[in-house]
Amino acid sequence: MEWFGDSGYWLSRLVFQRALAAVYVVAFLTAALQFRALIGERGMLPVPAFVRRVPFRDAPSLFHWRYSDRLFAGCAWTGVALSAVLVAGAADRLPLAVAMAWWAVLWALYLSIVNVGQTWYAFGWESLLLEAGFLAVFLGNERTAPPVLVLLLLRWVLFRVELGAGLIKIRGDSCWRDLTCLQYHHETQPMPGPLSWFFHRLPRPVHRAEVAASHVTQLVLPFFLFAPQPVATVAAGAMVVTQLWLVLSGNFAWLNWLTIALALSVVDGSLLARGPKPPAAPLWYVVTVSVVAAGLLVLSLRPARNLFSRRQAMNRSYDPLHLVNAYGAFGTVSRIRFEVVVEGTDETRLHPGTVWREYGFRGKPTDVRRLPRQFAPYHLRLDWLMWFAALSPAYARSWFGPFVERLLTGDRDTLRLLARNPFPGAPPVYVRARLYRYRFTTWGELRATGAIWERTFVRDFLRPTRLGPV
Template sequence: MPTAVTDGLAWWGAGDYDVARQVLQRGVAALLVLAFAQVVTQFRPLLGSHGLLPVPDFVARVPFRVAPSLFHRRYSDRLVVGVGVAGAVLAASVVAGLPQRGPWWVPALVLLACWALYLSVVNVGQRFYGFGWESLLCEATFLVAWLGSDAEPVPWVGVVAARWLLFRLELGAGLIKWRGGHEWRDLTALDYHHETQPMPGPFSWHAHHLPRWWHRVEVVGNHVTQLGFPWLLLLPQPFPSVAGAVVVLTQAWLVLTGNFAWLNWAAMVLGAAMVSDGVWRTVGSWTGVAPSASAATSVASSSFVVATALVGALLLGLSWRPARNLVGPRQLMNASFEPLRLVNAYGAFGRVTRRREEVVVEGTDAERPGVEAVWREYLFRGKPCEPGRRPPQVAPWHLRLDWALWFVPLGSPSGWVVVLVERLLEADATTLRLLRVDPFGGGRPRWVRVRLFRYRYTTRAERRASGDWWVREPVMVLVDPRGR
């Protein structure tokens, strides 16, 4: 029989969000599986002891308090693989719903372990982990760790925190655009974006060639979605459900027209979690698949209430600087205000580039790199290379080397590109596995150089005539030929 104390804790449960908890916990965990799989497959050639930006060098100059990571204590390539495998296994258990069957602290410990492991990776990841969705995944993982198990009601603190995260994600992206380049205000941004975005997808060429009036509709729709609808998250239901549904639909269009790693997928998980159980039951009654009633008790355990209350107070205290960032005239995008990345600022594409330039890496077997040399191109998995190749669908997988190369023509620090040349001259096997085609079949070229090319989509007429998706022309030599 419930006591007076437990009766007094009944209000702690939000109610009507059991489906949302499942969506958040399992959805975020699925993204963690992907992220840890990338640690196993990509971290060593990029950041390992013999990588392009070695972690041992980074931790030697950056103190733990600035970038807390278990790799400050010790780093080895074998250890980082262990971190990736352990994180993937823990996250997969949450996807399967195993920790959620126990008391509330079991999924909390599992997800906090995932958070600590991934934070350790991100904080030493430098250029290759310098993306907003890394902080987003860290913050979301910490948040869902406190949603409890199936034996507990969904805490209202968790519901509010999830809404606050989606609010910052969407409104931050909308404000950074409105305050950024004039192309967002004169509605011309989408005239260029589908062509110049970091990683075009299979339908990006088609999206670029849609009528200009449609691009204006896209920009207006973006402003309405990111500047207007987030405010519905601050209202009672069913308004948050409406806002969440809009986020899912608009993010699905971005998935269709580009490759932004798991950013869009994370936003869709958050959007779907805004939908109440009542709305899911209504939709289920239309489709014949209604969610089952929750087996959770109506009263939260006292230990769960204390833990989530403390976490809620922590998140509230850390929210001041991100909130001030939203309203401030010098808004930062994709910024963390503390090294644990618990409450962050988000935003993307404050400016849209109008010209696409791509790094092209070539090697030759010639004795000298003169005009007689025959240069062969290294081909990458995702970024534009040969004009006849249709841009592939790679998201939610993140090709970190391809993404980092997109920033090089924009002026990003790129000393690591010279290291990439050296690894190709060595025919380093782990580096070559990041590529789609090694023109030397694992052998060592005599010379490697890096050139910059101007890329643009073919017109409809050019595509019919040649079958190509791109037209490219050389701009300059970025790294002069280096030999062994």
């Protein structure tokens, strides 16, 4: 069975598994702290209503059998605890079968959450976590050498993440082809970070170099992941560098960190340290991994065809278990940043002098003087959906009305998702939403005003609304 495992990757496996477990901690923590307002029994898109209209076969989840907020919280906090123990390295102290079962439980718990999460969980990094998490079940622990088949499948995931992102760009917006996209993207990305203003103000030749480096990393280097070592390690290392650049320039939840973890699984650990020689893999393990690998290769046909299709789709799952998926992002880059600003008033009669007070969001821009914060890898789901809503009201059709209703009732779970509630004593009588154009200030404007953003009113997004008859 010498062909089955490669002990040279013991360190790569260790780092990948610990990093993946850390991402799981963040993902489950995000679910535990935000679900009540988003998908809870009294949430904007309640799970009970979803499972009544969507059959189990289309969205497998344990919540099809029973749902309560207490059960969901229990699953999410159990996921946090189990993941944290894996970060500490517990899986390497367990029998191989038990360690595999532990990883499988994590995957099943998170699959159950994603499959009832609806639009709040419709992000590519959810499927990426599930795909990588499923492979981790079969990656083994210190009791066996890392299986070559699973290592190759991890490279196949990274290949699709990087090449999918590169192809969707080069086929999409012309600014990727003329190297000008990053003159806009640092300003118009979904959730800027504390350094995004400075990245936006870099000289234009630097922006062009950023785009060119991105194209090399995403369109050329993925093919070298399957080259002999140390070529594959060098290619993966370059991907780590570009992902860290993205970490510094914005907030993309755990997408960048999970991609880094996948890249680290490619590194030949024997180049850094000699690991212990594990015992031979048991036959049941060899058979299981081989069968699973064969099945995943068959399932990979559709995502592979998608990569080379003129109608390439990005962030699509081809099966309800999210086993093999299509990835990609920012095929189109916005030139102008729009933001939905939500306001309320406690006045019972509206007039031209009505005083409106703004709700503050944790991550998305509202206060023009507030420097954007770093939240990633934590995922602020409401803030991200507000960015999509600003692009088009169609993105908010299912949840924005319920969101406003909960502001009008002073729902505590919803208010916990916000940075500032301007009505701490009692909920407002009216709520409205207005669309503004935001842009980063110049160096001169920043020195003169202290404002990071300058904003201009565009139009009403939602006219003043109240509970009951107006």
